[in-house]
Amino acid sequence: MADAYLRIENLVKAFSGNVVVKGVDLGFDKGEFVSLLGPSGCGKTTILRMIAGFERPTSGKITVDGRDITHLAPSQRNIGMVFQAYALFPNMNVANNIAFGLKVKGVPAEERNARVTEMLRLIGLTGYEKRFPYELSGGQQQRVALARALAPRPRLLLLDEPLSALDAKIRVSLRGEIRAIQRDLGITTVFVTHDQEEALSISDRIVVMNAGSVEQFGQPFEIYNRPTSKFVATFVGTLNTLTAKIIDSAAGTVSLGGQTITVPALPKGASNGSEVGLTLRPETVRLGPGSGSDLALQGTVASVDFLGSVIRLKLDLGGNSISLDTFNDRRTPPPALGETITVSIAPGDVLILGE
Amino acid sequence: MTRSPTAIMASTFRLTLGLAVALLVVDALFRLLTSNLDAIPGQLSALLWDIAYVGIAAVALSILSPLLTAAWQALQPTAQSLWAAPLPIRRGFSRIPWPWVVFLIGAAYFIIPLAATVDFSLKIRRGTYSLDAYTSVFSDPRFQATFTYSLLVGLATIVVGILIVVPAAYIVRLRLPGLRPFIEFVTLLPLIIPAIVLVFGYIRLFNTSSVLPLTGSAIGTNLLLILAYVALALPYMYRAVDTGLRTIDVGTLTEAATILGANQFTILARVIFPNIIVAVLSGAFLSLAIVIGEFTIASLLNRPAFGPYMQNIGANRAYEPAALSIISFVFTWLAMGMIQLLARFAPKTSARTD
Numbered sequence: 001m002a003d004a005y006l007r008i009e010n011l012v013k014a015f016s017g018n019v020v021v022k023g024v025d026l027g028f029d030k031g032e033f034v035s036l037l038g039p040s041g042c043g044k045t046t047i048l049r050m051i052a053g054f055e056r057p058t059s060g061k062i063t064v065d066g067r068d069i070t071h072l073a074p075s076q077r078n079i080g081m082v083f084q085a086y087a088l089f090p091n092m093n094v095a096n097n098i099a100f101g102l103k104v105k106g107v108p109a110e111e112r113n114a115r116v117t118e119m120l121r122l123i124g125l126t127g128y129e130k131r132f133p134y135e136l137s138g139g140q141q142q143r144v145a146l147a148r149a150l151a152p153r154p155r156l157l158l159l160d161e162p163l164s165a166l167d168a169k170i171r172v173s174l175r176g177e178i179r180a181i182q183r184d185l186g187i188t189t190v191f192v193t194h195d196q197e198e199a200l201s202i203s204d205r206i207v208v209m210n211a212g213s214v215e216q217f218g219q220p221f222e223i224y225n226r227p228t229s230k231f232v233a234t235f236v237g238t239l240n241t242l243t244a245k246i247i248d249s250a251a252g253t254v255s256l257g258g259q260t261i262t263v264p265a266l267p268k269g270a271s272n273g274s275e276v277g278l279t280l281r282p283e284t285v286r287l288g289p290g291s292g293s294d295l296a297l298q299g300t301v302a303s304v305d306f307l308g309s310v311i312r313l314k315l316d317l318g319g320n321s322i323s324l325d326t327f328n329d330r331r332t333p334p335p336a337l338g339e340t341i342t343v344s345i346a347p348g349d350v351l352i353l354g355e
Numbered sequence: 356m357t358r359s360p361t362a363i364m365a366s367t368f369r370l371t372l373g374l375a376v377a378l379l380v381v382d383a384l385f386r387l388l389t390s391n392l393d394a395i396p397g398q399l400s401a402l403l404w405d406i407a408y409v410g411i412a413a414v415a416l417s418i419l420s421p422l423l424t425a426a427w428q429a430l431q432p433t434a435q436s437l438w439a440a441p442l443p444i445r446r447g448f449s450r451i452p453w454p455w456v457v458f459l460i461g462a463a464y465f466i467i468p469l470a471a472t473v474d475f476s477l478k479i480r481r482g483t484y485s486l487d488a489y490t491s492v493f494s495d496p497r498f499q500a501t502f503t504y505s506l507l508v509g510l511a512t513i514v515v516g517i518l519i520v521v522p523a524a525y526i527v528r529l530r531l532p533g534l535r536p537f538i539e540f541v542t543l544l545p546l547i548i549p550a551i552v553l554v555f556g557y558i559r560l561f562n563t564s565s566v567l568p569l570t571g572s573a574i575g576t577n578l579l580l581i582l583a584y585v586a587l588a589l590p591y592m593y594r595a596v597d598t599g600l601r602t603i604d605v606g607t608l609t610e611a612a613t614i615l616g617a618n619q620f621t622i623l624a625r626v627i628f629p630n631i632i633v634a635v636l637s638g639a640f641l642s643l644a645i646v647i648g649e650f651t652i653a654s655l656l657n658r659p660a661f662g663p664y665m666q667n668i669g670a671n672r673a674y675e676p677a678a679l680s681i682i683s684f685v686f687t688w689l690a691m692g693m694i695q696l697l698a699r700f701a702p703k704t705s706a707r708t709d
Binding site: 052053054073076078079087088089101104136137138139145152165166170 | 604610611612614617618626
């Protein structure tokens, strides 16, 4: 953290008394792709806009490569940014859009043209120099916007929900392209999104935010599998919560559905006989009785959602309700609605989360 | 959507009172600016009378407002059915295509006087049609001189107007959106204050014994004329530019250009202006159409403009004025046509999702 390339220290932003960013500390490494993930209004866009210089922090500090940029004008920060609404200049063709940043910096025409050609090759739009933004599809426009942001060789790339305005298929293919280009150039990138799947698939690390504070900062695998709070666990992915009774808090045993299981870690100070919420991901619940120390539960099928490769079932466990994901298998049709089935849970997959 | 008569009265009273106060402020300012010190008591009593008149008018309008509202609502269905799709079965009275009848009456209102003027302008020779009146007008050196003068003043008005209005509308839209209602009201003032009031104010403020004696020289008076025309064209110019700004995402485009290193001037000149040029030009052509035929200000500032020339010809000749009105009419229509034509070249934006 000490030698982080982009450092945010105790950043606070208040809009007329309403504090939207509450003392955030973050450090991003050089060449890293970091996502700011959270529901709308959590402060992620405000942080990005403060890095860009469009919002002035109420207090706190932002440094890039050791240099304090907190009070620099956006035009002096040498940062590239891609906006949700593409924001290409409608009066300029693709080449002029890409060259704009170089032109205002006074780069000679020859060098500028070479850079435009290079950028067009990078985004796979060679031959589109003379097209105007309205002649391009949304995906192409956003690629041009990316090229425009990258052309002046910025120190930092900021992406403000760049995929939100696109159709689902383009969104997936473009995010792959953005990631490939970012890896290729090794540019430190901050990506703002409210789409957890997008954040998980694209990032080196994810900052999960809620109500102006950082909930968790870590690698996607860590965020998904070891969420540190209930908010992170529910916001990133789907979560089942089962109410169990503590039998012996020291030994970590609880009773669920009349069976006793040993769970990884119970909250400190939990008294025997009190209730505790066990949480688990839908994909950790398996069809069938399982083996060994697995907990087997019986329930009736309340709903069946066929999602293609995955089938999502909802089971009624008598007081508790649980959803589980299972892979589609063409040889065995999914259980029918109302059918009573047995599912199993490995105690190691159970998460116990504080608020 | 029916409201009680008292509610209508109350809201009308508030609205008229608001307008009245605004008018009175303008009235008071004007009186103070244009009167001598010893005349101020007299002006104040006149102002008090004005307040009384306006108050009575507001009360009277409020009392009548429920009746007016009822009448308006009664008219609404008729107004709507006039433009509604034709009924499938028509008998008797309803077989008459009423929308077309109304349209033709409206068109006749404009076309008949115009046709009569064209007819008259061609009849300078007894018993035969000729273009002599037009030839006479075009060969008159004063026509060429005054028309050129007004055209130049019009172009200067457009340049000054653009330099004032485009940055102002841009800043208001970007940074001071709360000021928009106020700015819109200010830009409408030239429609409320008659040109004659404006020019008398100018003459009082900028006469030869004032701090800034603009009327003392021809150049100064020309400048004053241009500034007066900028004020006259303000409502049209501001609205046109503001409409243009509404079609683009001013905020995001500005941010995109800023982060690429552009300064405010570059953003206005290279990003904002080229994208609203069509709207600006439509405002410009409207301004030109107003300036070309303007009489009051040009006449009272004693400038050799086209408006006073037309008036002069109208007072002294018979057929040439008709030809002149047709010429200026054609010019105005060309300007309007240009606006329509230019709209096709507006930069297009597209929010495609594919």
